[in-house]
Amino acid sequence: MxxxxxxxxxxxxxxxxxxxxxxxxxxxxxxxxxxxxxxxxxxxxxxxxxxxxxxxxxxxxxxxxxxxxxxxxxxxxxxxxxxxxxxxxxxxxxxxxxxxxxxxxxxxxxxxxxxxxxxxxxxxxxxxxxxxxxxxxxxxxxxxxxxxxxxxxxxxxxxxxxxxxxxxxIFPTGYQAAVNAEVGPGSVVAIWGAGPVGLFTLKSCKLLGAERVFVIDDVPERLKLAAENGAEVIDRSQVKPYDALMELTNGMLPDKVIDAVGLEAHGTGVIDTVYDKVKTATFQETGRPHVLREAIMCCRKGGIVSIPGVYAAIVDKFPIGSAFAKALTFRMGQxxxxxxxxxxxxxxxxxxxxxxxxxxxxxxxxxxxxxxxxxxxxxxxxxxxxxxx
CATH class of the missing domain: 3.90.180.10 (Medium-chain alcohol dehydrogenases, catalytic domain)
Known part of the structure; x- marks a missing residue:
């Protein structure tokens, strides 16, 4: 064969x-x-x-x-x-x-x-x-x-x-991401990544009755697909997601954030992006958690961080202090x-x-x-x- x-x-x-x-x-x-x-x-x-x-x-x-x-x-x-x-x-x-x-x-x-x-x-x-x-x-x-x-x-x-x-x-993965985030009527959700899993997460959030769903990416055709399927899109090449989400939610931030990118995330010229590239290139880190760090910072106090994006072994500069201070809950896994x-x-x-x-x-x-x-x-x-x- x-x-x-x-x-x-x-x-x-x-x-x-x-x-x-x-x-x-x-x-x-x-x-x-x-x-x-x-x-x-x-x-x-x-x-x-x-x-x-x-x-x-x-x-x-x-x-x-x-x-x-x-x-x-x-x-x-x-x-x-x-x-x-x-x-x-x-x-x-x-x-x-x-x-x-x-x-x-x-x-x-x-x-x-x-x-x-x-x-x-x-x-x-x-x-x-x-x-x-x-x-x-x-x-x-x-x-x-x-x-x-x-x-x-x-x-x-x-x-x-x-x-x-x-x-x-990818459909069950997107759905589980939404379920793990406890998405339901009234939920305000932010999804990082408008690839296949992110798009199915969007569709699943809509099926579960989310009030607003933001999708963050910088690939035009993916953002277009997300918008066509009911998302409020944020082009991270044009604006910082934190600033956009603060404005769009009147300072509340989303109560559910979902990392549908995982270990191959790319930042946009920020210090942690350079750091991760060096660490992964020298096998001192097994992933680039730029999106995960950003999602944690963008999550509302008392909110849930759902991670369908794959991670392997170890990552650095994990903002545990922010997660602790905001009393966040994490759900993840295959x-x-x-x-x-x-x-x-x-x-x-x-x-x-x-x-x-x-x-x-x-x-x-x-x-x-x-x-x-x-x-x-x-x-x-x-x-x-x-x-x-």
């Missing part, structure tokens, strides 16, 4: 790999019909994610048709059409039973390695380094699905791939996809949201490496890429 393959920082190629096979009675083999490039994939492309190995197959947003199942699989059969969550769920550990699926105890064979960094390990992830199991990803023609009984969402008839593909990650996906599927079926609104580019697997660069560099108004194997 053909698959988008890691060969080092900035070096992804489409290679030929052996077709996957059933390796455990709980496995299924999926023929991939649609897959996508996610902002989190760029952390591997840009060299920010440790424990990547040459030959690793990329991709964690995908769906397709079941081709084969192991003898232990009870609720899937050949021909079933499914979306696959990026978090691999065993279905029976404490965390899966309590619907905290991204914390699964059983699906990460590299748990001891990750626990040295984090204290405890979470679930295995598709296409996301050998800290998370080294599982082959879904930017491929076929993929093996472990714990297949728990790691899937069946797709009803009448829905296209593009309507449901993002249930694999997405419990299967906790939210069934409900979000209903929203799609009932026409309350059309997830295809953010797709700007489509291609084949062969186009994948070039589209990675286009997405990373935000060229040709590229917001979201869908690939068809």
């Amino acid at each position: 053909r698959a988008v393959t890691y060969h080092g920082t900035g070096d992804f190629r489409v290679d030929t790999h052996p077709d996957p096979v059933i390796g455990d009675p709980g496995d299924a083999i999926l023929r991939v019909t649609s897959t996508a490039i996610c902002g989190s994939d760029l952390h591997m492309f840009d060299g920010f994610m440790p424990e990547m190995k040459s030959g690793d197959i990329m991709g964690h947003e995908f769906m397709g048709i079941v081709e084969d199942v192991g003898s232990g699989v009870g609720n899937l059969k050949k021909g079933d059409r499914v979306v696959v969550p990026f978090t691999i769920n065993c279905g029976h550990c404490h965390w899966c039973k309590t619907k905290q699926f991204s914390l699964c105890d059983e699906s990460n064979p590299d748990a001891e390695k990750l626990a040295l960094i984090t204290g405890q390990a979470g679930a295995g992830l598709f296409g996301f380094s050998h800290l998370y199991g080294g599982y082959a990803g879904g930017q491929a023609e076929y993929v093996r699905i472990p714990f297949a009984d728990a790691t899937h969402l069946k797709v009803p008839d009448g829905l296209t791939d593009e309507q449901v593909l993002f249930l694999s990650d 997405t419990h996809v299967m906790q939210h996906a069934p409900k979000l599927l209903e929203h799609i079926q009932e026409g309350r949201i059309d997830p295809t609104f953010l797709i700007t580019h489509r291609g084949s697997l062969a186009d994948g490496p070039d589209l990675y660069k286009q997405f990373r560099d935000k060229k040709d108004d590229c917001v979201k890429v869908v690939l068809t194997p």
Whole structure:
């Protein structure tokens, strides 16, 4: 089979790999019909994610048709059409039973390695380094699905791939970000990042009844999409977000702030931006938390900071004093996809949201490496890429 393959920082190629096979009675083999490039994939492309190995197959947003199942699989059969969550769920550990699926105890064979960094390990992830199991990803023609009984969402008839593909990650991620922020009627929310996760966070805040939603970015086409979907947009290249939010909220500031950017944030010529670039370049810091610092400063006293943007290991100059003085609450973590996906599927079926609104580019697997660069560099108004194997 053909698959988008890691060969080092900035070096992804489409290679030929052996077709996957059933390796455990709980496995299924999926023929991939649609897959996508996610902002989190760029952390591997840009060299920010440790424990990547040459030959690793990329991709964690995908769906397709079941081709084969192991003898232990009870609720899937050949021909079933499914979306696959990026978090691999065993279905029976404490965390899966309590619907905290991204914390699964059983699906990460590299748990001891990750626990040295984090204290405890979470679930295995598709296409996301050998800290998370080294599982082959879904930017491929076929993929093996472990714990297949728990790691899937069946797709009803009448829905296209593009309507449901993002249930694999970015739609539930945006929704969880809003839920973690306790967004509801009357909420005033500020979201940093108008990329795919930020846009789904915006849509989720609207679904949950937020009164006002501000979106901060500096990419014109992303700000345009955010405005078209109900946001009050702030172009951070033209104004400091803190100053704008103070003015727009009459000095109250938002009570919910959401960092939908994560560890590859860029500032605009401020001192902490230079500091972070030097620290990450010399491997003394594993992310650039400019947005996180700014979001904390922009959060109303007693508010909530929600972090769907990915961070790894350590960051510096964390404004704990501001967070403490303002009595802020923090919520974060990988997405419990299967906790939210069934409900979000209903929203799609009932026409309350059309997830295809953010797709700007489509291609084949062969186009994948070039589209990675286009997405990373935000060229040709590229917001979201869908690939068809």
